Amino acid sequence: MQKQNILPKVIITIAIVSAIGWWYWHKQEAAAQANNGSDTSQDRRGDKGAERGGKHGGNRGDKPTPVVVAAVVKGDIRVIQTALGTATPSAVVTVSSRVNGQLTRVLFKEGQLVQKGELLAEIDPRPFLTALTQVQGQATRNQALLKNSQIDLERFKTLQSQDSIASQQVDAQASLVQQYQGTVQADQGLVENAKLQLSFTRITSPISGRIGLRQVDGGNNITTTNPIAVINAVHPIHVVFTLPEDRVADLIAQIQTAKQAGKTLPVEVWDKANSKLLTTGHLESLDNQIDTTSGTVKIKAQFTNTDNALFPNQFVNVKLLSNTLHNVNVLPSAAIQQGSAGAYVYRIRQLGKGDKNGVETVAVQAVKLGQVDGDQVAILDGLNIGDQVVVSGIDKLKDNAKVVISSVSGERNAAERDHSGNKHKKRQHSQATQSPKANTFNRKVPLITSFGHVNQSN
Template identity: 45%
Template sequence: MSESSSEPSRRRGGLWLWAILLVLAIAGGYWFFAKGSTAPANQGGQSMRRGMPAGMPVPVRLATVETGPIDHTLKAIGTVTAFNTVTVRSRVDGELQKIAFRDGQKVQEGDLLAQIDPRSYQVELDQALGQQTQNEAQLKNAQRDLQRYQLLFKQSSIAKQQVDAQAALVQQFLGSRKSDQAAVDSAALQLSFTRIIAPISGRLGLRKLDQGNMINASNTDGLVVITQTQPISVMFTLPQAQLPDVQEKIRAGQTLAVELYDRDDIRKIATGELMALDNQIDVATGTVRLKARFANEDESLFPNQFVNVRLRVGTAQSLVVPTMAVQQGSIGAFVYVVDDESKVHVQAIVIGRVDGRRVAVASGLTAGQRVVVEGLDRLREGAKVEVVSDTAATPAGPDDSAASKARAPRTGAPAAGAPVSGAPSAQ
């Protein structure tokens, strides 16, 4: 019985042994072939670098450093506001008999907007006219009596006192005539208020009261709101540090151009001019408010719309390079300069103002030098390059910012604060 039970045990032990040997054989084969496939790549040092064979020139595109105009542009976020906004209210009480406008309609100054029932105000005017006519008749009668009394006094037929009393009565009626005329004018004015007219030219909003309702002068909501959108204004703020540059131009009598771009800061939608700046700085934010004016002939600007504002302060001549050429690293801003032997060298620079796809260079470069604008992610100090084609030295200005934003950032470009491959570190 014991011999029969030990036989299956030996068989199971043999199976486990063969399974372990098989696993070890598979692992050994995988290691052997993996090592064999990587060995050629490592022979003779590093033969591949970032997907390029060792010793092969890196294809790049270049731009030439040139002297050109660079705009001094201040950027801000602004809000479009109506040049004038009027809430149309009634100045008298009464029934709203007629609505003479459509919601959203454009109106001109003086156009009829609504008609209030004028009958009660016409009655008041008629009463004032009647009282005026009555007092006018009494005045004329008193003036004739005064003439008679003056004649009789010359003939010594009446006393002086009677003449003076009649003269005073004439003056009283003359005062009444002025009061009557004022009452007539007031009644006529109230009657004219029953016709509600547009005080300014602009576009109407949605009416807040329908025909047939009672309208009151005390109603603060009014009948409708008119916004003047041609021209239209834009309010924006600038930091107080940028205020001197703007004030200098304003005091010199210069008109500063203002450009508006859409919310993506790509498409230019309007061009106008700076109107005025506020008379004080907001102490809470350290900014000052400015107001610009735009013709808005195509009505592309709408009240309360958010826009990107670019205030052009001036233009100066400077060395310029494409913004794509400027990289950031541990040494700060730098570019790759190509020498006569088609080798690149890291050159630290000091940059100035940025104007769209161009940036001013304060120091570090000279006119005529060539800098790399494409292929930066595969470069290192002293690398050999092959020029694919030279690009324009100074790309278009800020209007072409859409093309600049469409280009993806260089994945190999050193980030700010990160060490640069082949670039000298800051000491």
């Protein structure tokens, strides 16, 4: 009976397991078919995209790149030495008392500009007035004694002529007169010294400049070792900077040339960010030796600083115009690229000989660079006058790449100037009149306006 009851249960269990297995297999099969259908659809779309890319991709790769070009022209390049400098006063004086005493008054305001001889402070003069009175009284007494001895000497000389007294007595009286004369002279020195000490109670400015913070207050007893304030002479003011020793020889030669012509080398000072011109001046002097630790020489430039643009210990950027190269091959710096082999440019191979659509080709041309002047650079070798090089649109180029010249460097600025007309010229004239700093170093560089056409600024 028990075996007969177990057999149906086993059959039912096998049937249930078989049903579950069949359901699971059917589900996996349906999922696999769905995935295959999706991949096939994607492959078809990919093939269609590839076909479209094949039709148009080749044309896109062959499409010429629009570029802006500039021509190599003759021009002037300024040789500008740049350095970091520090503004220093032309003179620094520590104001202190020359006598001991109580400081009764402080008459200056901290940070103000003071003039030479201006009264800054006073010391109690009463002790010095008393000393002057004493020495004046002593001098008056000794002068009276001298006068009396001189009268006696004249009497003795009269009696000697009458043989009434001995010559020894006359000689003794003459010696006494000389002693009193020496005493009177000493008294005069004491009086002058007392007056001088009294004048020292009035503390005046020894130079013109800007006075600093007060270091002692009124009412304090001070000595000659106590500083009262520090004065910096800022009209004129100096800027000290350094240049490498390999530039010293050329700089000295330029200084001598400028000196023979009665001129000095101009110097510009820009702010810490090197974005604003502060003032202009001239080269003042060079140090007499090279710093062996840094291999540099100290140079000092002088500035009138009438507008107080420079402040002592101010950090500035210095630009020294040491020379000007005339009639050199000039090119915009934007055209210069750097590679493993050095500097190069993209040169138009045969300008004007492209296809009917104006498509040109470019060639990689190695160049040797000279002095850089702002956005212009001197070309020493590799290019000739009139050669056209790419200055914009360079990122997509390579050797033998096809290009279309969209514009020439300088044409856009020329159009803007023509559009502005006389109004712009008047504004420029007004700015130049009000701010002479705008004409820095009187730069004369060529302006490229079209192929082979150069305007030389005056």
